[in-house]
Amino acid sequence: MDPGRPRGRQRSPESHRAILAATRAVLDEVGYFRLTVEGVAARAGVGKTTVYRWWPSKSALVLEAIGADLTKPPPPSGDLRADLHAVMTTMLEDLRGPPAATLLALGGEMLHETPADAGPVALFQADRGAVEDILEDAARRGDLPPDVDTDLLLDIYTGTLLYRLLCRRPTEGVIEKLVGLLVEGEIPRSGPETGPA
Amino acid sequence: MDPGRPRGRQRSPESHRAILAATRAVLDEVGYFRLTVEGVAARAGVGKTTVYRWWPSKSALVLEAIGADLTKPPPPSGDLRADLHAVMTTMLEDLRGPPAATLLALGGEMLHETPADAGPVALFQADRGAVEDILEDAARRGDLPPDVDTDLLLDIYTGTLLYRLLCRRPTEGVIEKLVGLLVEGEIPRSGPETGPA
Amino acid sequence: MDPGRPRGRQRSPESHRAILAATRAVLDEVGYFRLTVEGVAARAGVGKTTVYRWWPSKSALVLEAIGADLTKPPPPSGDLRADLHAVMTTMLEDLRGPPAATLLALGGEMLHETPADAGPVALFQADRGAVEDILEDAARRGDLPPDVDTDLLLDIYTGTLLYRLLCRRPTEGVIEKLVGLLVEGEIPRSGPETGPA
Amino acid sequence: MDPGRPRGRQRSPESHRAILAATRAVLDEVGYFRLTVEGVAARAGVGKTTVYRWWPSKSALVLEAIGADLTKPPPPSGDLRADLHAVMTTMLEDLRGPPAATLLALGGEMLHETPADAGPVALFQADRGAVEDILEDAARRGDLPPDVDTDLLLDIYTGTLLYRLLCRRPTEGVIEKLVGLLVEGEIPRSGPETGPA
């Protein structure tokens, strides 16, 4: 009966989800470096084999686990300053805490092992395309120079925020200053706020 | 008449140097994650004990090893744009290649293990103080606003360059654009050069 | 319908056998004190983990390895002198050579570590019960006093033979003299043989 | 003039004594196998070098340390039974406790390493010559057969007592039974005492 369905036991979505959840839990508790596949499997109530059947390595597993966590897409909008602000705020919220360190570790590991792998990099900027659209729209409207280097703009705010997180420096007011700098060329000044006069 | 000197056999500078050199060599060849203390010791022709006697962990060892490599201080000067350019150039040269990935990995590991450790962070910016001086001098001369947020300026160029390296994106022209942005508020435009006319 | 059997992969009998064989080989070559678990594992083509999984310590491993070698049970019989002679001959053959020294070392080590462990002791006399039966039968038949101290008789010949081996003194004729002493009370005299006319 | 005396600083008897005392203390506490030269040196308040300067190995050190402890010579006498009794009693007292296990370990180790070394063996029987004299005197007086195998007699009681100690079996009454057996050919019987009627 029902000859189309392959026979035997099917891939269990529960196991899959349990493994990802366990990965996130272990990441939060002990961090990327002390995470072990055995620990994750035990926590998920699952055999090690099952983990290795679906993910080739620890990094792939972690990548998917935190990737699932980061899928907070920023809302679309029309105002350049507001949109950039929203994008950065989302990013800060996503990366504040363990994920930032995990991503750094992942990045370092993958850079060594697979020179051209864009995996971890993609995570830092799941919505890079969307932000590029925002910037190009702004350039078309004249809010930015027509030949603006969107790539560099993206890297400036991404790199800066990531670096502040990595160094555990405060991030209050940073978004506003970055928006001012990138949109209007306002050199950042001390003080928590640099809003327009 | 020097009661401070300890009595026994003294620490061997050759071993010390051999270990750091071996660490750098292994880092270059296999990267931070596949570096093993045993491998370093064997390469240095040294007992594992000797490594562990002076460095408590793999990360401490690597930190010192690449730290010794990064001690390229930028030259002092008086022209803001030229000075910033020199600082960034030095940084790019120092970090291009394996060290960048190693630092990322180190950063990720240390963030997890010792929440407040500024060790790896300090490496990204061995001369942070010197650059702050440059910026403050410029502010006094009027080349920058008097209340310029030097901290953020530093993080912007450091984070951006580091991120470009991490993502393996090209860095040509980036320094010039960053200088223009941070000193004059010039929004970066496409094209290899955006120097003033 | 056999709920007792564990689920996972089963203990590999080949590894088990290879480890014991390697242990015996290493013992013969370098002796108990220079035997290392690493060496045994390498020789057996086995991971160190597998050795430690089944034997808690070097001494336990060696104990089982030579125990497997000593399982030469003497044949049962009816004549007291002949039976004792056979028992002692078996023992001498078993212990001549490396095993004696190994057992001594094991005994010394275990005495220190586990005060009441009868392990190595049992090895000197794998068939102590059988010999006790022989002596008790003889007592019942009147060939020995009815209240003969079988325990001490056993210890006398075991201790004496072991000690001769340990001191590397010759053992020719000793068995005959011991039999004569223990069965008939004949004080041992010089000369290779003291058998009855 | 006295060209024989060396010039420099002389061997320090305090260190020497402190090392032997520390060796005995460590032996009592942790046993032969867990004794380390470093531990002994630290306990003695002495550099490792000083230990190695005077003793080539752990076993040589231990040998001398317990040898110094065993120098309880049995008293001479004229009555065969009484003399044998005294000899065995002394031996039991000397070996009861840690020394027995240490000697076993030493014996095992030395047998493997230096096939013909009589060192540890000599310890079991510091006074073997004296006992041989006793037995030969008895043979001359007619208390033993004229061609008595003194060597075997010595080994019987030495081996038996040592083995009882090694197996931690009780030794009460054993000396009396051994004396009866070896002097009069009395087969040992159960019960703590088998004294003459």
Place this chain on the structure above:
DNA sequence: ACATAAACGAGACGGTACGTCTCGTCTTTTG
């Protein structure tokens, strides 16, 4: 008195093996 020189304490050195841990694979039994 002073140089000479041996023995000293301290402890760093190159090593070896320890027993533990985790890796990623392989094998067996259960559902």
Place this chain on the structure above:
DNA sequence: CAAAAGACGAGACGTACCGTCTCGTTTATGT
């Protein structure tokens, strides 16, 4: 026949001692 359980070969971990080797210091001897 996939999942679980878990044994397996491999090999790095960080520790403990080994026996050797400098170091300065101390103590005795012989000028």
